[in-house]
Amino acid sequence: MTVVSLAAEAGLRRNKLTHKHTGLKELFYALVKARTPVPEALPDSTRARAAKEHQVLARVRAERDALRGQAQLLARIVQVLELENSKLEETNEALEQQAAAHASVPDITRRRRQP
Structure with a gap:
């Protein structure tokens, strides 16, 4: 309370x-x-185990933070790659349209050489 x-x-x-x-x-x-209640004195083995567990906990927390940072970095990389992919798809569509427009134009140089 x-x-x-x-x-x-x-x-x-x-x-x-x-x-x-x-x-x-x-x-x-x-x-x-x-x-x-008044806490009793802890034996040395319990203190040593607690100290070791605190070290392990600190290591695990540091590893968790590093992994969280890597996950955020990977998420950002995926976002950038998705943007680049959409730009490349737009460019590819534009090039295909230009190629289709170019293919519909007759080749005048072939007609001149055949007389």
Whole structure:
């Protein structure tokens, strides 16, 4: 339970609880402190295992961040390639239209040489 949830249960806004009803707030903190058990000292093997797990977690997070960056880079590359592909398709269509227009024009040089 927090001061915010205590204020909600009491039907007060948090600032009223922490500024106006300070006795209630202090009682709440005293009860929370009394309920919280005192942690026992951890053995060295547990500390070593926790330290190792923190190192592994840091490595995995770094790897995740690197992979996320690579995925974003690959997505951008795909976008650029799609744009270039659409431009090439437009250019290819234009060239095909020009070739079709050129093919419909009769070759005048052949007619002159055949007399």
